[in-house]
Amino acid sequence: xxxxxxxxxxxQERMETALALxxxxxxxxxxxxxxxxxxxxxxxxxxxxxxxxxxxxEAVGADQTPLTAAACAVELIxxxxxxxxxxxxxDDDQLRxxxxxxxxxxxxxxxxxVGDALQSHAFEILSQPGLFPDPASQVxxxxxxxxxxxxxxxxxxxxxDLASTGRQLDLAELEFMHIHKTxxxxxxxxxxxxxxxxxxxxxxxxxLEHYAKCIGLAFQVMDDVLDAEADTATLGKTAGKDAAQGKxxxxxxxxxKEARDYARGLLDDALSSLRPLGDASRRLADIxxxxxxxxx
Amino acid sequence: xxxxxxxxxxxQERMETALALxxxxxxxxxxxxxxxxxxxxxxxxxxxxxxxxxxxxEAVGADQTPLTAAACAVELIxxxxxxxxxxxxxDDDQLRxxxxxxxxxxxxxxxxxVGDALQSHAFEILSQPGLFPDPASQVxxxxxxxxxxxxxxxxxxxxxDLASTGRQLDLAELEFMHIHKTxxxxxxxxxxxxxxxxxxxxxxxxxLEHYAKCIGLAFQVMDDVLDAEADTATLGKTAGKDAAQGKxxxxxxxxxKEARDYARGLLDDALSSLRPLGDASRRLADIxxxxxxxxx
Numbered sequence: 001x002x003x004x005x006x007x008x009x010x011x012q013e014r015m016e017t018a019l020a021l022x023x024x025x026x027x028x029x030x031x032x033x034x035x036x037x038x039x040x041x042x043x044x045x046x047x048x049x050x051x052x053x054x055x056x057x058e059a060v061g062a063d064q065t066p067l068t069a070a071a072c073a074v075e076l077i078x079x080x081x082x083x084x085x086x087x088x089x090x091d092d093d094q095l096r097x098x099x100x101x102x103x104x105x106x107x108x109x110x111x112x113x114v115g116d117a118l119q120s121h122a123f124e125i126l127s128q129p130g131l132f133p134d135p136a137s138q139v140x141x142x143x144x145x146x147x148x149x150x151x152x153x154x155x156x157x158x159x160x161d162l163a164s165t166g167r168q169l170d171l172a173e174l175e176f177m178h179i180h181k182t183x184x185x186x187x188x189x190x191x192x193x194x195x196x197x198x199x200x201x202x203x204x205x206x207x208l209e210h211y212a213k214c215i216g217l218a219f220q221v222m223d224d225v226l227d228a229e230a231d232t233a234t235l236g237k238t239a240g241k242d243a244a245q246g247k248x249x250x251x252x253x254x255x256x257k258e259a260r261d262y263a264r265g266l267l268d269d270a271l272s273s274l275r276p277l278g279d280a281s282r283r284l285a286d287i288x289x290x291x292x293x294x295x296x
Numbered sequence: 297x298x299x300x301x302x303x304x305x306x307x308q309e310r311m312e313t314a315l316a317l318x319x320x321x322x323x324x325x326x327x328x329x330x331x332x333x334x335x336x337x338x339x340x341x342x343x344x345x346x347x348x349x350x351x352x353x354e355a356v357g358a359d360q361t362p363l364t365a366a367a368c369a370v371e372l373i374x375x376x377x378x379x380x381x382x383x384x385x386x387d388d389d390q391l392r393x394x395x396x397x398x399x400x401x402x403x404x405x406x407x408x409x410v411g412d413a414l415q416s417h418a419f420e421i422l423s424q425p426g427l428f429p430d431p432a433s434q435v436x437x438x439x440x441x442x443x444x445x446x447x448x449x450x451x452x453x454x455x456x457d458l459a460s461t462g463r464q465l466d467l468a469e470l471e472f473m474h475i476h477k478t479x480x481x482x483x484x485x486x487x488x489x490x491x492x493x494x495x496x497x498x499x500x501x502x503x504l505e506h507y508a509k510c511i512g513l514a515f516q517v518m519d520d521v522l523d524a525e526a527d528t529a530t531l532g533k534t535a536g537k538d539a540a541q542g543k544x545x546x547x548x549x550x551x552x553k554e555a556r557d558y559a560r561g562l563l564d565d566a567l568s569s570l571r572p573l574g575d576a577s578r579r580l581a582d583i584x585x586x587x588x589x590x591x592x
Contacts, residue, residue, distance in 0.1 A: 024447055029472075033447050033455040084412060089404035108385035109458055112408065113451050116380060119412065120446030123419050127438035135431035142423035142438055150416030151320055151329050155409050159329040162405055176325075
């Protein structure tokens with residue numbers, strides 16, 4: 001196993017433990033809701049956003065405890081968004097991370113409440129009094145996460161995505177959608193990891209922001225490529241769904257080869273932007289390579 | 297118009313202005329989502345939770361700017377919960393505040409995203425860097441709001457409510473549900489108003505908490521009474537719905553007279569708990585009386 005694969009597995013294991021502790025136990029009331037929150041959150045997921053938070057935290061020398069809380073918070077926002085996106089009124093998906101989606105395993109009302117409660121829980125974890133040595137940086141992290149989640153971030157991207165179904169977008173429109181739908185949370189994960197170490201210099205902040213912008217787009221380009229190329233078993237979710245639903249993807253605008261070349265260009269750009277952070281940013285570089293070179 | 301009615305109208309007008317400024321304009325993308333967020337939030341509502349925040353802030357001498365932000369944040373959480381509760385998979389309501397509900401006026405997917413984005417926006421408003429003179433109190437307010445919104449607060453109460461449909465609850469179960477479903481946010485509004493003035497003494501905090509617990513229950517008792525007695529036009533939402541759906545209400549456990557007497561007992565308890573705060577808490581006393589004596 002490569003050095004990065006080992007590190008990634010460590011992050012995944014640490015997140016599994018941290019999320020299991022951070023979520024209310026299924027034994028306390030309301031038990032069905034808590035059980036369902038744990039069902040959607042635990043036991044799966046690549047944990048890309050936590051990896052970004054940990055890698056950015058490593059780049060600035062942040063402590064593990066606040067960093068773990070920041071990573072949990074951003075992952076819970078991601079999991080909530082998946083739970084709501086899978087609902088019948090949205091993408092109507094049956095399979096997620098190789099398991100029945102929440103509304104299939106439980107019911108629609110529970111799936112909606114699970115998403116709602118996970119969003120609150122993300123902010124609850126991140127706002128624990130005394131968690132960060134500097135409350136002002138903690139307030140800034142909360143602000144970064146809230147902005148990234150809302151109508152000018154992830155939810156806004158989701159709304160644009162819905163409105164675009166069955167309609168051909170041009171590259172600028174498609175990127176507007178992705179910068180919001182997935183890019184905003186990827187940026188937040190990276191910045192929150194950085195802020196876990198305290199205030200950021202403007203140079204470090206600019207490096208992390210440009211890096212996050214590039215890999216956010218690369219991530220989506222590769223998602224479209226993999227969605228079209230992979231089969232359902234490898235992907236752990238229903239393959240080819242976006243194209244079948246008439247949703248705009250990069251592959252409706254360019255060939256597979258062009259899409260892969262585009263992702264590689266974004267990778268180079270991301271790696272360049274890390275230079276001011278020096279060798280401490282090597283995990284961020286590893287993640288960028290993983291995003292573009294992964295096969296699932 | 298009574299002195300309290302004038303004050304309440306002032307709070308409602310201030311909230312209308314503050315919420316209109318706090319929400320993204322409908323002219324910026326995604327326009328349909330922003331328009332729908334404004335549709336559900338503006339132009340209606342008793343603004344009981346903002347009144348509680350302002351009255352508690354007045355009791356401790358808090359400044360208007362942070363207090364207004366706190367009041368907006370708690371109201372946005374309330375509005376998001378109404379939007380989601382009205383969805384077909386939940387209460388399936390057609391009418392709210394005298395207007396078609398969000399999924400009727402727009403569509404289900406938009407209504408879900410509106411609720412999701414309003415929750416994020418509440419935390420975005422409350423986490424504005426530099427908004428409060430003391431970032432540690434700001435972190436505490438964020439924590440109070442997040443806890444009150446989540447699975448051990450409002451969302452948890454909603455889950456218990458769903459699970460109780462068609463089943464007779466005893467008084468203890470019914471109060472467990474209401475303490476979570478509506479009580480948690482009423483407590484949060486009151487505490488956040490208090491914390492807008494900086495750290496609270498333990499005596500002031502205990503007064504506000506006990507007050508909020510009493511009026512939270514009184515509010516729900518009176519909601520059940522009014523829901524059963526009023527007609528749809530006066531109430532601004534579909535009347536008699538809870539009983540028709542087989543939901544547990546106070547009136548399935550006691551007579552109308554017993555319910556009104558119970559609410560009056562809670563009012564007396566709430567008023568007693570305010571004594572340590574002195575005359576500065578008179579608006580909190582006014583609100584408690586309003587909750588028990590209102591007719592809509």
